[in-house]
Amino acid sequence: MDFNYDSEQNDLREAVRGLLARAYPDSEQRRAVVAAEPGFDEKTWSRLAEMGLTGLPFDEADGGMGAGPVEVAIVAEEIGRVLAPEPFIEAVVLAGGLVASVGTEAQRGDVLGALAEGGLVPAFAHAEPKARWSASASGVTAVRVGDSWTLSGVKEPVPNGARADLLVVSAAIDGGTGLFLVRADAEGLTRTGYRNHDGTRSAHVRLENTPAEPLGGGGDQTPAIERALAEARIAYAHEALGAMDTALRITAEYLKTRKQFGVTLNKFQALTFRAADMYVSLELARSIALWASMVQEAGGDVVQAADRARLQVSRAGRHIGKEAIQLHGGIGMTAEYSVGQDTSRLTAIDHLLGDGDWALGRLAASVTSYETVDPLGAPYA
Amino acid sequence: MRLHLSPEDQAFRQEMRTFFTTQVPQSIRDRVAARRELSKDQMIESQRVLNAAGLAVPHWPVEWGGRGWTPLQRHIWHEEMMAACVPPPLAFNATMIGPVIAAFGNQAQKERFLPPTANMDIWWCQGFSEPDAGSDLASLRTTAVRDGDTWVVNGQKTWTTLGQYADWIFCLARTDPTAEKRQRGISLLLFPMDSPGVTLRPIELIDGGHEVNEVFFEDVVVPAENLVGEENRGWDYAKFLLGNERVGVAPVAMIKRLLASAKEHAREVTVDGVPLAQDPLMAARIAELENELVALELTALRVVANSADGKPHPASSVLKLRGSELQQAATELIVDIAGPLSVASFAEDGSDVPDWARVATPSYLNYRKVSIYGGSNEVQRTIIAGSILGL
Numbered sequence A: 001m002d003f004n005y006d007s008e009q010n011d012l013r014e015a016v017r018g019l020l021a022r023a024y025p026d027s028e029q030r031r032a033v034v035a036a037e038p039g040f041d042e043k044t045w046s047r048l049a050e051m052g053l054t055g056l057p058f059d060e061a062d063g064g065m066g067a068g069p070v071e072v073a074i075v076a077e078e079i080g081r082v083l084a085p086e087p088f089i090e091a092v093v094l095a096g097g098l099v100a101s102v103g104t105e106a107q108r109g110d111v112l113g114a115l116a117e118g119g120l121v122p123a124f125a126h127a128e129p130k131a132r133w134s135a136s137a138s139g140v141t142a143v144r145v146g147d148s149w150t151l152s153g154v155k156e157p158v159p160n161g162a163r164a165d166l167l168v169v170s171a172a173i174d175g176g177t178g179l180f181l182v183r184a185d186a187e188g189l190t191r192t193g194y195r196n197h198d199g200t201r202s203a204h205v206r207l208e209n210t211p212a213e214p215l216g217g218g219g220d221q222t223p224a225i226e227r228a229l230a231e232a233r234i235a236y237a238h239e240a241l242g243a244m245d246t247a248l249r250i251t252a253e254y255l256k257t258r259k260q261f262g263v264t265l266n267k268f269q270a271l272t273f274r275a276a277d278m279y280v281s282l283e284l285a286r287s288i289a290l291w292a293s294m295v296q297e298a299g300g301d302v303v304q305a306a307d308r309a310r311l312q313v314s315r316a317g318r319h320i321g322k323e324a325i326q327l328h329g330g331i332g333m334t335a336e337y338s339v340g341q342d343t344s345r346l347t348a349i350d351h352l353l354g355d356g357d358w359a360l361g362r363l364a365a366s367v368t369s370y371e372t373v374d375p376l377g378a379p380y381a
Numbered sequence B: 001m002r003l004h005l006s007p008e009d010q011a012f013r014q015e016m017r018t019f020f021t022t023q024v025p026q027s028i029r030d031r032v033a034a035r036r037e038l039s040k041d042q043m044i045e046s047q048r049v050l051n052a053a054g055l056a057v058p059h060w061p062v063e064w065g066g067r068g069w070t071p072l073q074r075h076i077w078h079e080e081m082m083a084a085c086v087p088p089p090l091a092f093n094a095t096m097i098g099p100v101i102a103a104f105g106n107q108a109q110k111e112r113f114l115p116p117t118a119n120m121d122i123w124w125c126q127g128f129s130e131p132d133a134g135s136d137l138a139s140l141r142t143t144a145v146r147d148g149d150t151w152v153v154n155g156q157k158t159w160t161t162l163g164q165y166a167d168w169i170f171c172l173a174r175t176d177p178t179a180e181k182r183q184r185g186i187s188l189l190l191f192p193m194d195s196p197g198v199t200l201r202p203i204e205l206i207d208g209g210h211e212v213n214e215v216f217f218e219d220v221v222v223p224a225e226n227l228v229g230e231e232n233r234g235w236d237y238a239k240f241l242l243g244n245e246r247v248g249v250a251p252v253a254m255i256k257r258l259l260a261s262a263k264e265h266a267r268e269v270t271v272d273g274v275p276l277a278q279d280p281l282m283a284a285r286i287a288e289l290e291n292e293l294v295a296l297e298l299t300a301l302r303v304v305a306n307s308a309d310g311k312p313h314p315a316s317s318v319l320k321l322r323g324s325e326l327q328q329a330a331t332e333l334i335v336d337i338a339g340p341l342s343v344a345s346f347a348e349d350g351s352d353v354p355d356w357a358r359v360a361t362p363s364y365l366n367y368r369k370v371s372i373y374g375g376s377n378e379v380q381r382t383i384i385a386g387s388i389l390g391l
């Protein structure tokens, strides 16, 4: 067991941090980028691709870098640190991850190769307006006519769904949920994009007898979806760590510089203790997020590990986000200042793939089935 | 001890309920219910409806439109108003500068300002906070220098709520920089927002809205007659203004409304065909919040029932503290009920995300403010620890 990054991983972190620090030197730059379509910076996306990050977890044979979950986590944390709006988790971990795990060799070559090169940004169209967090689909149905398939129904909110060059769509099929590829110019596809509260984008996606290509061999893909969602939850946990780390660092800095009543705010123990509690939340969340990535790498029960990470990070994100604003006073409420942006993003992350109570509900359902939790034993290792 | 309202108070409550639910335009109340922002005109219209019925400033002295109600009646008035989704009278007018002018202004100021203040013919904004004077308001640096029979104001205010709509500002300025105690050299001045030398810069908040502003003063000339009360006594008036209102500090009826709509949404949203409201975790969370709210409502009632002599009940300090926390918890609950739809805040026509879910997160983020302004929760704890517990 080792919680430290090796030297290559440290190098990766430094390289990503450097790239993103140049792209997003301050919160104003981030604010300017998300103010314009498509809600992220295409140039930064290209630079991420040049660094190999948009193909990071994919096999080299598919055009990727062959890296593992720890590397993905490192990138996600650096993204969170500056709230880079580029859809790394959405396009690479989630949509790309599904193509990697389910797709045929030809699909993997086509999609992942282009994604790795930066020329293609896919999105996973899975959420449905009438469904809560779930691994299955019911609002979009797939119909087979001869050898070809069409999809009908609505997906929303689809992160980055309007900008995406390719949609990976989940749809109800006989006996489960299938996965399909839908091209951006497909017939009967209507996408209406809009801003999320955190500046990123989502879309309403309507499919009307839209031609679609089954991903992989077809059939029920619910387990693969469940797994991809779990891996994305773990990646989001790391993105949240980056955002929480920034929010805490900036808050601590502010307490040292902001003066009221003739002294800097750090003279008030009522406030410094609150910052200390934020640190406690952050470090506990960090431990469990790092652990979840190691479980994933070790081939353990990634779904349950992701639920544990989700719960802890959800609680931590809320705690740190709220306190970061409160300890700043009015300035924390402004769109210009970074802690408000951090809190908004943390709130979005919390609700994208299942919030803390949702994960708690899943964990609660099985507490009587084991005696104690051993994070280093079964089912995790 | 007695649980029931007296028959008179019951009749009073019914009278209020009938008025608020029948006389204030439905379109305005719908907008409040949807938690959408009101336009300037809607806010003015609604307050004028109340004022025409003598319901805008019931707590003012009777000769200026007050009603001489008991604190309990004022509480009932406020709660019924909130329950009916009627926007309360603009605080800057009704609970801040109005009572100050009524208590400390001269006769000419009362005559000039009070009727239009009650009727929203003047929209006031509050010029207290400055970039370096927030919790420590007494450190404010905006100056007013006497020049013949005028004051010349220079400096900057910030967080000025709805300054973009305001006709006038009530502004704290330092008039005696040499005063031994900082609090002793401050005066309260009134001047129009379109005075030469006043400029306003909007501040965008995290929910994307524009409700606060920076306001800059450069050699703004204010007639000497616009100073309220005595020179260098502005601090006392500011304290009076901030500590004046005990009713409506804890927005009980508003939180009730939030919880009621949360439950309605939780019944509509389903998880595998089962209403979310039946999820044991969700139901427990709602029940816990409701119980906290019951405790808060009863505390508010205990405070109003016991403050007949005009002195605030010590427990009133818990109202702002816990009231803001519960307000925030209720908005957070609605975000969680919206779940995956809660990210889609700026969805437009053609979206399947219902309006309440779109509003949920911006509203939650916006309500982080309620524990910061009007005396932050840290300030409230300082009051409880210091003034009540003697610590």
Ligand SMILES: Cc1cc2nc3c(=O)[nH]c(=O)nc-3n(C[C@H](O)[C@H](O)[C@H](O)COP(=O)(O)OP(=O)(O)OC[C@H]3O[C@@H](n4cnc5c(N)ncnc54)[C@H](O)[C@@H]3O)c2cc1C
Residues within 6 Å of the ligand: A258, A260, A261, A265, A268, A270, A271, A326, A327, A328, A329, A330, A331, A333, B125, B126, B127, B128, B129, B131, B133, B134, B135, B136, B158, B159, B160, B161, B162, B212, B369, B372, B373, B374, B375, B376, B377, B378, B379, B382
């Ligand atoms: C949305 C909004 C609307 C507003 N509208 C108006 C308006 O219309 N007019 C107006 O004049 N002002 C307005 N305000 C300003 C508001 O009153 C101030 O934000 C408030 O007084 C806090 O000051 P600050 O923001 O400078 O924070 P600071 O005073 O810098 O406080 C930062 C943090 O330190 C804490 N703190 C400060 N001192 C102590 C201490 N001694 N002990 C423990 N903790 C402490 C605070 O509680 C806070 O958590 C508004 C603010 C907001 C957010």
